[in-house]
Amino acid sequence: MTFWTREINRLRAKRRYWEKKLLGLLDTMAPLTVSRSYHVCGNPRCKRCRKEGGKHGPFLYATYKDERRKTHTFYVPVGVEHLVEEAHKAWGDFKEIGRRIGEINREILKLQLQERRR
Numbered sequence: 001m002t003f004w005t006r007e008i009n010r011l012r013a014k015r016r017y018w019e020k021k022l023l024g025l026l027d028t029m030a031p032l033t034v035s036r037s038y039h040v041c042g043n044p045r046c047k048r049c050r051k052e053g054g055k056h057g058p059f060l061y062a063t064y065k066d067e068r069r070k071t072h073t074f075y076v077p078v079g080v081e082h083l084v085e086e087a088h089k090a091w092g093d094f095k096e097i098g099r100r101i102g103e104i105n106r107e108i109l110k111l112q113l114q115e116r117r118r
């Protein structure tokens with residue numbers, strides 16, 4: 001086995017580790033960001049809003065941009081906040097692992113080019 005073959009195999013094994021991690025995220029990942037906002041309800045007799053700085057909330061919203069870069073926002077009902085939080089976190093991990101796999105592929109590519117130049 002040549003130096004290049006050994007190195008390429010080592011990198012492929014490393015890539016398989018990240019491929020498994022990536023697959024584990026496919027069910028939950030979604031490109032969105034999560035934000036919280038507070039509202040003044042407008043009812044002059046609302047006890048909460050009459051207090052100094054008093055507001056209702058937090059209300060959770062998920063935001064994303066479509067392929068035309070237009071921003072969309074949707075309300076996240078109370079009790080299912082964890083679903084969008086998980087989707088957001090999984091999306092970040094997905095991109096990070098994708099980058100790592102790309103870097104491994106770049107190293108493999110460089111080795112393959114070196115091997116051919118011999």
Ligand SMILES: [Zn+2]
Nearest residue numbers: 041046048049
């Ligand atoms: Zn109010």
